[in-house]
Amino acid sequence: MRWPWLGRRPDDALLGEAEDLVRRYAVGRHGMTDDERRRLRTATLAAFEAQVAPRSQRRPARIAPRGLALGVALVALLALVGTAVAAESGAGQPFYGLRLTLESLTLPRDGSARTQALLAQLDRRLAEASRETERGNGPGVADAVRAYLATLDEMSGGIGSGVSQTAIEAGLERHVTILQRILGSAPSNAQGGVQRALHQAEQAQQALQHGQGEPTQPSHPGPPQSPPGRP
Amino acid sequence: MTDEHLVPELVARAQGGDVEAVGALYDHYAERVFRFVRFRLSSPQDAEDVSQRVFLQMIQALPRYQGRGAPFGAWLFRIARNAVIDSRRTHHAHEPLEAAADTASGERGPEQIAITTSEMDRVGAAIAQLTDEQQEVIHLRFVAELSPREIAAVLGRREGAIRGTQFRALRALRLQLAQAASSDSAIPKRASD
Numbered sequence: 386m387r388w389p390w391l392g393r394r395p396d397d398a399l400l401g402e403a404e405d406l407v408r409r410y411a412v413g414r415h416g417m418t419d420d421e422r423r424r425l426r427t428a429t430l431a432a433f434e435a436q437v438a439p440r441s442q443r444r445p446a447r448i449a450p451r452g453l454a455l456g457v458a459l460v461a462l463l464a465l466v467g468t469a470v471a472a473e474s475g476a477g478q479p480f481y482g483l484r485l486t487l488e489s490l491t492l493p494r495d496g497s498a499r500t501q502a503l504l505a506q507l508d509r510r511l512a513e514a515s516r517e518t519e520r521g522n523g524p525g526v527a528d529a530v531r532a533y534l535a536t537l538d539e540m541s542g543g544i545g546s547g548v549s550q551t552a553i554e555a556g557l558e559r560h561v562t563i564l565q566r567i568l569g570s571a572p573s574n575a576q577g578g579v580q581r582a583l584h585q586a587e588q589a590q591q592a593l594q595h596g597q598g599e600p601t602q603p604s605h606p607g608p609p610q611s612p613p614g615r616p
Numbered sequence: 617m618t619d620e621h622l623v624p625e626l627v628a629r630a631q632g633g634d635v636e637a638v639g640a641l642y643d644h645y646a647e648r649v650f651r652f653v654r655f656r657l658s659s660p661q662d663a664e665d666v667s668q669r670v671f672l673q674m675i676q677a678l679p680r681y682q683g684r685g686a687p688f689g690a691w692l693f694r695i696a697r698n699a700v701i702d703s704r705r706t707h708h709a710h711e712p713l714e715a716a717a718d719t720a721s722g723e724r725g726p727e728q729i730a731i732t733t734s735e736m737d738r739v740g741a742a743i744a745q746l747t748d749e750q751q752e753v754i755h756l757r758f759v760a761e762l763s764p765r766e767i768a769a770v771l772g773r774r775e776g777a778i779r780g781t782q783f784r785a786l787r788a789l790r791l792q793l794a795q796a797a798s799s800d801s802a803i804p805k806r807a808s809d
Contacts, residue, residue, distance in 0.1 A: 410739040411759040415654035
C-alpha cells in the first residue's frame with residue numbers, strides 16, 4: 386500500500402501529509418536540467434549586460450555636466466580664497482600684485498569718481514609704504530612706492546572734470562610730505578624707489594600749480610596718452 | 617540558494633547595474649520559476665522559452681521595481697504568471713493542463729526519473745483534477761515556494777482567501793489520493809495473500 390495513512394488519520398494530519406506529498410512531488414518533478422539552467426543564465430546575464438551597457442555609455446554624458454559644475458565651483462572657490470588671501474596681502478607679500486589688480490578692477494570707469502578713487506589708492510600706497518618703513522621691510526616699501534608710481538602715471542592719463550584742482554594739489558602736497566618722511570627712514574634697498582616717487586609727486590604738484598593740465602609725465606615709457614582738454 | 621533576506625540587497629545592487637547581483641537573483645529564483653512555468657505549460661520547450669521571457673522581462677522592469685510594493689518574489693512570479701497566461705492563450709489554448717503532468721517522465725536524468733514514480737504521477741493527476749484557481753495556488757505555494765502573503769500579492773487577492781483556497785485544494789487532493797490508494801491497495805493485498 387503506497388499511502389497507508391490516507392483515510393486513517395485525523396483531517397489535519399492528513400492535510401499535513403498531503404501537503405508534504407505535494408511538496409515532494411513539486412520538487413521531484415520538472416526540475417531544470419543543467420543545460421537548461423546554463424542556457425537561461427547565460428541569456429539572462431547577456432541581456433542584462435546589454436541593457437546596462439548603454440546606461441554606462443550615457444554615464445559620462447551625465448557626469449560631464451557634473452564635472453563641469455564641479456570645476457566651475459572649484460574655480461569659484463579658488464577665486465574666493467585667492468581674493469580673500471590677496472585682500473590680506475600687504476606690500477612685499479606674494480599676493481600683493483593680485484590685490485592691486487583686484488583693486489584696479491573695482492575702479493570706476495571714468496570721470497571724477499575714477500580720479501577720486503585713484504587719489505584714494507595713492508593714499509593707500511603711501512600708507513603701506515609708511516607701515517613697511519616702520520617695519521624695516523625694504524621690499525615691502527619698494528613694492529608700495531612702485532604701485533604708487535603706477536597709479537600716479539595712470540592718473541596723469543586724465544583727471545575727471547568734476548574733481549577740484551585744489552583737492553588734487555592738496556593730495557599731492559600731502560604725498561610729498563609723507564614721501565620725504567619715508568625717505569628719511571626707509572631701508573636702503575627701497576631708497577631709490579622712494580626718491581623716484583617723491584620726484585614724480587613733486588613734478589605733478591608743480592605741473593598742477595603751473596596749470597599745465599597734466600599732473601605729471603609718465604615715469605616710464607609707454608604709449609602716448611591724450612590728456613583730456615582742460616581749461 | 618541565496619538567503620531570502622538578502623534578496624532586497626541583491627535587487628538594489630542589480631538596479632545599480634551589478635551583473636553579479638543579477639546572477640545571484642537568477643540562481644535564487646531560476647529553479648522555482650522554471651518549475652512553476654513547467655507545471656503550468658505542457659511543452660518542455662515552451663517552458664524554457666517562457667522562463668527565459670520571464671527573466672528578460674525581469675531585467676527590463678527591474679529599474680522600475682520598488683521595494684515598497686510587493687516583495688520581489690511576488691513581483692517576479694506575477695511576471696511569470698502573466699507570461700504563462702500569455703503563452704497558454706497564444707499557443708496552447710486548447711491543451712489541457714493534465715498533459716503537463718504526463719509529459720515529464722523520461723526527459724530528466726536518472727535521479728529525477730527515480731523520483732518520478734507512479735506515486736508522483738498520481739499526485740500530478742490529482743492536482744490536474746483541481747480547479748484552475750486551486751491548481752494555481754498549489755503551484756505557487758509548493759512549486760514556486762511562495763508564502764501565502766506573496767501569493768496574495770501575485771494574484772491580487774487577500775492572504776486569508778489564499779489560505780482558504782490552499783486548504784480546500786489540499787483537502788480535495790487528499791480525497792483524490794485516498795481514492796487512488798483504495799483502488800491500489802487491492803493489488804498489494806492480493807500480492808501479499
